[in-house]
Amino acid sequence: MKIFNFLKQFSFFCNRRWDQLPTFSFTNPSLSKLNFYLIFFITFFNLTPLISESKQIVQPPEGDGITIVVEKGQTLSIISKTYLDDPRKWKELLKSNQIDNPNLIIPGMKLWIPKSLGKKPLADIQRYSGKTEVLKVSQKQAVWSGASVEEGLYAKDEVRTFKDSEAQFLFLSGSKFEITENSHVIMEKGKSDTEPDELYLRKGRIRSIVQKKPSSNQRMFLLKTDSAVSEVKGTDFLTEVDSSGNTTLSCYEGLVAVTAENVTVNVSSGFATYVEKGKPPLKPFTLPDPPKPKEE
Template sequence: MDFVFFINLFKLSVIIHSLFIFSLFFPISETFADSKKQTIQPNPEDGITIIVEKGQTLSIISKTYLDDPRKWKELLKSNQIDNPNLIIPGMKLWIPKSLGKKPLADLQRFTGTTEVLKLSQKQNDWAKAKNGEGLYAKDEVRTLQESEAQFIFLSGSRFEITENSHVIMERGKSETEPDEIFLRQGRIRSLIPKTSNPNQKMFLLKTESAESVVKGTDFLTEVDQNGNTTLSCYEGSVAVTAEKVTVLVNSGYATFVEKGKPPLKPFPVPNPPIPENK
């Protein structure tokens, strides 16, 4: 009887030892987890999978692949991750096409010779503009003599540039910062929709000599050949800053900013022209 007992005990120890050796090479939990991951892998045609690199943050990844650092929450949701601290170097992240780069604005119409420089698509040559084409961050638009162009941002803001003007599109740097336009030269008419939040910045218009924080307003900005800026406000108000000095330009007033100097005290302006399709 003792002999049979020891034989059974030996068999049991062999089985336990075998299971232990098997678990070392084929972990059950990992095998199950891997198979589970494989069953939820999305279609490769619907996006791409990236490997997080050292030093990358969610904002950097969103900026790189989605052209918008503010989309990191949507990126987490697409990967079914609740805690952003779980993003570590070496892990895989799914970038769905549905979150891909979207244009800041659409070119609605233009006359004469209007050209677009699509730096967002790594193009280094100016090309003839097309009605309805999307304008992305870093893209540039210019009008030549006797030419005009109008584009509308997704926020509803509308902009009209006159002849011999040159603008550059910029996306807001964070969730709380508004999108931007840099007016390199020429004249731009801006019609920004009003917001229910009086503290919300709707738009930021920059020139070489000044920066204009916009909420809900209608205003005209002009940059001359020397980089000086003239801003005329026709509705609402615009905060104009230069050389760490800010002036509030209310409806019916204007300011002038000489390059390298603070803005002048606002002064009265004549009535504005009525924009088309307002």
């Protein structure tokens, strides 16, 4: 009925009566402008429901994945690279959302990323106490939320603790990290599969127990601060960043290579170094007795 009324108004605009509209003929090679517009609008109104249907997806069960909103400029390859770590998995993504035509992916529509298909987290929160919050930047969240045990942490995700609180998380490699009160860390993924993952300590203190790998020459992990970068090869060490961005690193087992201002010092077991922001690290000095790890 809406189409019928629209066509009547359109014909009036063309100064013609509805019953005087020319009849379309497939045998007539030359179409009038009016016939062209009629076909265009009829086709448009008939395709509109199809476009709307493309935005509908099967709702996933709770806890079995995440739902994202397609942003302007995003392609299936970009989405697959961002959420699946592989741009070639876009066909599996379409199949999970029961979409046959990849051209139906438009900005504003929702896509479901199944947990079984999505990329694995860099780390999981093992335990926490006191007020501990997580910012899921990987899921485009802009608001901090309370942490939960076994919560997955992905690249760009952030964790912060407040007074009298702490949190411990376990990386897939088996390495453990524990942040104390008033600390803030950011997860970073290596640039390639052969590059080590990274952890950025913005402020506070972190105790790191990094799992050793078979290859002693392979970089295990990078711990970054505003003033230094620590390259780890299987070790137990403590890193602290003060309010000015200065870094203190204490090594209790293994070896840590600390670099700042193009100068690197190797800090071995029983030694520490201090890095003032904008300056090279100090020569390693002897440590006092290490703190005893907390019993779980």
